[in-house]
Amino acid sequence: MKTKISYIIVLMMSVNVIFAQDTIPEKTEGNNVWHENSAKVLKQGRTESGLFAPMRIGLKNQMELSVHPIWFFVMPNAKLKKNWTLNDNNKFQVASEHGFTFPTILLNLLAKNGTGGIFPADQKAPAILTLNNKVIMSYFYHPDHSVSLKLGMEFNALASMYNGFAPVELLIAYPRTASYSRFYTGEIALAFSGTFVKKVGYDGDIKLFLIPDDKLTWVLEWNPKVYYNVSDKFRIMAGALVTTGNIPHEKAAVRAIPVFDLQYSFNKSKKKKKK
Amino acid sequence: MMKLKFSISIFALLFLAACDPFHTKIEDQEFTVIQYEARNKTTPTATPSTLKIATWNIKFGGGRIDFFFDCHGDRVLMTKTEVLENMTGVAAKVRNMNPDVIFLQEVDIDSKRSAYVDQVQYLLDNTDLNYAVYASQWQADYVPSDGVGQVNSGNAILSKYPLNNAERIALPLIAEQSGLVQYFYLRRNILLADLTINNKTVKVLNTHTSAYSSDGTKKEQLEIIQKRVADLDAANIPFILGGDFNNLPPNSTTYCNFDDDVCTEESGYASLPCDVLLEELSNMQIYASYEAAIPQAKYESNQSIYGTFTSDKDGFWNRKLDYIFTNGDFVDGAGMVHQGVSSGGMATMPLSDHCPITTIFKWN
Numbered sequence: 001m002k003t004k005i006s007y008i009i010v011l012m013m014s015v016n017v018i019f020a021q022d023t024i025p026e027k028t029e030g031n032n033v034w035h036e037n038s039a040k041v042l043k044q045g046r047t048e049s050g051l052f053a054p055m056r057i058g059l060k061n062q063m064e065l066s067v068h069p070i071w072f073f074v075m076p077n078a079k080l081k082k083n084w085t086l087n088d089n090n091k092f093q094v095a096s097e098h099g100f101t102f103p104t105i106l107l108n109l110l111a112k113n114g115t116g117g118i119f120p121a122d123q124k125a126p127a128i129l130t131l132n133n134k135v136i137m138s139y140f141y142h143p144d145h146s147v148s149l150k151l152g153m154e155f156n157a158l159a160s161m162y163n164g165f166a167p168v169e170l171l172i173a174y175p176r177t178a179s180y181s182r183f184y185t186g187e188i189a190l191a192f193s194g195t196f197v198k199k200v201g202y203d204g205d206i207k208l209f210l211i212p213d214d215k216l217t218w219v220l221e222w223n224p225k226v227y228y229n230v231s232d233k234f235r236i237m238a239g240a241l242v243t244t245g246n247i248p249h250e251k252a253a254v255r256a257i258p259v260f261d262l263q264y265s266f267n268k269s270k271k272k273k274k275k
Numbered sequence: 276m277m278k279l280k281f282s283i284s285i286f287a288l289l290f291l292a293a294c295d296p297f298h299t300k301i302e303d304q305e306f307t308v309i310q311y312e313a314r315n316k317t318t319p320t321a322t323p324s325t326l327k328i329a330t331w332n333i334k335f336g337g338g339r340i341d342f343f344f345d346c347h348g349d350r351v352l353m354t355k356t357e358v359l360e361n362m363t364g365v366a367a368k369v370r371n372m373n374p375d376v377i378f379l380q381e382v383d384i385d386s387k388r389s390a391y392v393d394q395v396q397y398l399l400d401n402t403d404l405n406y407a408v409y410a411s412q413w414q415a416d417y418v419p420s421d422g423v424g425q426v427n428s429g430n431a432i433l434s435k436y437p438l439n440n441a442e443r444i445a446l447p448l449i450a451e452q453s454g455l456v457q458y459f460y461l462r463r464n465i466l467l468a469d470l471t472i473n474n475k476t477v478k479v480l481n482t483h484t485s486a487y488s489s490d491g492t493k494k495e496q497l498e499i500i501q502k503r504v505a506d507l508d509a510a511n512i513p514f515i516l517g518g519d520f521n522n523l524p525p526n527s528t529t530y531c532n533f534d535d536d537v538c539t540e541e542s543g544y545a546s547l548p549c550d551v552l553l554e555e556l557s558n559m560q561i562y563a564s565y566e567a568a569i570p571q572a573k574y575e576s577n578q579s580i581y582g583t584f585t586s587d588k589d590g591f592w593n594r595k596l597d598y599i600f601t602n603g604d605f606v607d608g609a610g611m612v613h614q615g616v617s618s619g620g621m622a623t624m625p626l627s628d629h630c631p632i633t634t635i636f637k638w639n
Binding site for chain 1: 352417
């Protein structure tokens, strides 16, 4: 398994090298410093967050750390994204993303009597650690637009299958908790990201979750979003999350919810040189 | 930040009010009644002179598992094995009673708590009953409370003979509940249908009124039920009404502080205060107008042998909440409360927190 993954990474990097001379022309709509749904990472020193979005921190060596700060107290989580592309201006770019979540505290908080009891009070979760790994391959076919293919798998690292887990049989929730009672789940996504005009951007994932059961369970999710970049420091996002799938006992063929966020950023201040 | 969170909460409530994202609202139209047939039908008596009528709240096949709402335990969900084991017992008792028509309350057809077993179909396929109609009174894609999850539970009428023109009539919601609780809570109803045998039609009605309202909603529901049957009676339409009325008969000597009342106020399932329960005794005006399976005089002569409910599996049936009424005729003395082996021929305590009642209706 490790060997196969290594081959895939080497192959992708080879493709990257082959097209090393094929660079992205200068953006026509100005430099978009905001996070893009692609293999690109935030510039070092830049931090972004939102009401609902994770906090993303641009690190050195083409890396980006993201954490959901509010969730962290009840569901410790983190993700590290590394852009492996030799030249940041390459049309083809490759990144990998590695993260973990520890949902046990949150699951047990939600297992209660009364309103807000998502899970039965008599079912307590064991220690669960999920590891999520993803490969992101992006192609910048236009200075302002990109398309990305993402391949990911989530593993239940402690192998503590939550055998008594009573899942939430709703399209939006089911695939995100499926790994709690299984060894692994898979994900394939196609992402589109770019800028319409100077201040208006977009991105959208078409994501396919694959959950191994007696028969394969799948959930297809489309998440289109539009951004209005008020400035380099503030932007507004609006969109939708539309899902369909064949999860057990889900009554609706399709579920859709609106999504909204207010996002802000700040840069690490540069130290002034002493004269 | 607080203003923003408040705004988001208001938006969420408005969203729920404007839409029905979890499909909890039940349209009060004919097509919301589900029709069932047994996979293998039996042949009932072609020209019956009497019909055996029963009513039973089967506690969604939960048997005597200690669920959180009784405050004797904290169970929420059952496994399929548990449900089928309990339903085997329920079916056995139904076969033991051998009714021509049975009114069932708290029947699950597609609920997470009962492993999604369709209990109406199960009973049709494991008894001599051939037809059924079902009307939901608790339906939601997901109830975000107590870990209940998806639920579809309601009233059913099962019969050896075909049932036609089935209809669901909504009863008032509990007014004192908040909008959010009301959205996800039970929606009580009257389920009615025509039972036609050899050109004679009788209206059969099944109901299950509120258990926990202290704002007069139960009284309002009972008044609507009573008005409905009064209209049928005024139109010379024979009816049989059965169900769990969650109300004691008039002149009940014990009406509060029962031994099995262990729920606290905090649980949300505490019994109502004694003065409220005393006042509720006058809700059952229906006794004065129609014949009951257990006549009022008989009940008053020895109330303890007519109890149909207890939440304590180690106790005894201590209050009468279940009834059958008609504007026709029951065979005198035929009414029976199946409290156990000595009255009914089979133990019923393990099968539900209610025991069934039967009587015999004169068809000709």
